[in-house]
Amino acid sequence: MQSKKIKDKLILKSDREPVRVGISIGDINGIGPEVIIKALRNNEMLMECTPIIYGSTKTMAFHKKAINDDLFNYQRVTDASDAKNKKINIIPCWNEVVNIQLGKAKEEGGKYAFLSLERATQDLAAGKIDVLVTAPISKETIHQAGFKFPGHTEYLADLSGAEDALMMMVSGELRVALVTSHIPLKQVIEDVTEQKVLDKIRELNKSLKKDFGIVKPRIAVLGLNPHAGEKGEMGSEESEKITPAIQKAMEEGIITFGPYPADGFFGSRQYSNFDGVLAMYHDQGLTGFKSLAFDDGVNFTAGLPIVRTSPDHGTAFDIAGKDEANEQSMRSAIYLAMDIFRKRKFIKEINENPLPKRKVREEKKSKYQ
Structure with a gap:
């Protein structure tokens, strides 16, 4: 009986249109790619959203190998509009070979985190993705790469024109x-x-x-x-x-x-x-x-006019590549982004189409005067 309830619940979830979730990769030398891999390898997650990771297939393959993962499968797409539902999609934001140095705070890590974030926010502004989930960045390395803002919050506020x-x-x-x-x-x-x-x-x-x-x-x-x-x-x-x-x-x-x-x-x-x-x-x-x-x-x-979430932890360089990172915060960030997106959409719809006020007949109204 219990298994039937669970099955029915999953069927109801799968009937909903999946949310297109853009995910920036964060600092490639930190735990960002690892928690992304761990959060998305659950098939139930793919019934709720269409994940689109901004980075490179080689970078994700490197981190997948580092933690000996054999469950995370993905496909390469060149544009977010080509992303497939119930699949993990990766958009390449660079083509060169990257020297990944796990656990090291290097300018290269900030450079590629910035490239990923830029491409993801461009697609968000263009409406190609519904929400943005950002993996952790290192303030030090991304500033070395030319990022002029204290953090994601200020960067997105500036792009959105939100005071x-x-x-x-x-x-x-x-x-x-x-x-x-x-x-x-x-x-x-x-x-x-x-x-x-x-x-x-x-x-x-x-x-x-x-x-x-x-x-x-x-x-x-x-x-x-x-x-x-x-x-x-x-x-x-x-x-x-x-x-x-x-x-x-x-x-x-x-x-x-x-x-x-x-x-x-x-x-x-x-x-x-x-x-x-x-x-x-x-x-x-x-x-x-x-x-x-x-x-x-x-x-x-x-x-902001857009939905952006992030796990509440940092790059955790000290445990990068050791298969010790807990993915729950990243998973929660993805689910919260979807929940807020759907909540905003629902509230907008009911405000645009309010229930019509019923007219009270004069003779019926007079009884209560």
């Missing part, structure tokens, strides 16, 4: 967004303004509705200073910037609470009472998040 891109970490019902992301800690105090906090609250609220289907999101905002300023004893940013932003958000109808001290908030599991959490800076939000959800966490860039 309010929001870095959000997601694991199940836990969603942690950031006011500031890839900047030095000494710049955080200057960057955290009342207007910016308010803008990020608005963007988080919008994303929780549009991307996750939450009708009335409850948002928690963290403080900047220890103990959320301790009523001014440990800093005034809470009273001068954060609390006024929360109050204005509440006046706009956004259900917002805080500011909360970050350590106690995560330690006491207060986050479970909210749909989204807004942290002030990178390590404040990500330390709590990764302590709770390192293996399956996903980095999602909210506030």
Whole structure:
């Protein structure tokens, strides 16, 4: 009986149109290709999506051999429009022989990560793929290769012309967004303004509705200073910037609470009472998040017209090629990208075709007057 239920569930899934998932390869000397291979070799994944990897067949073959994999099979296509459903497709972004040095932070690794990302974003803009999942890059090596942005979030925001891109970490019902992301800690105090906090609250609220289907999101905002300023004893940013932003958000109808001290908030599991959490800076939000959800966490860039996700870990050069990388975060990133794409599509469709209002007959209406 149980096997029949599983079979029926798979049939229902397979009836849905597969999402065309573009995957940038990341740093070729890190674990990006390995977690891609491991995440996609499950046949059930291919019933849900059509994966299109941007890189090269030789690079993927090298990593496949390094971990002694015999389950990952793929085909080479020259254009995303030629990608076949229920197959793993690879688009060559370079033809030269590449000197792969597993575990080494080299400029070449950044160069090919950049080439992969460029080609994938071009196809995303052209509508050839539905969503983008990015494997980890090394900030050091990709900057050496001419990448001018702090990270994927800022790069995609610039390409999309979006001023309010929001870095959000997601694991199940836990969603942690950031006011500031890839900047030095000494710049955080200057960057955290009342207007910016308010803008990020608005963007988080919008994303929780549009991307996750939450009708009335409850948002928690963290403080900047220890103990959320301790009523001014440990800093005034809470009273001068954060609390006024929360109050204005509440006046706009956004259900917002805080500011909360970050350590106690995560330690006491207060986050479970909210749909989204807004942290002030990178390590404040990500330390709590990764302590709770390192293996399956996903980095999602909210506030963009496109859908982009990524695993929440880095290149992990120290274990590259050793068959030790856990692919769950990459798998979760692919599934979350598909879920958000479908959620956006559904919400757009119901808003374009709302149910018509029924007219009440005058004689029937009069009975209730």
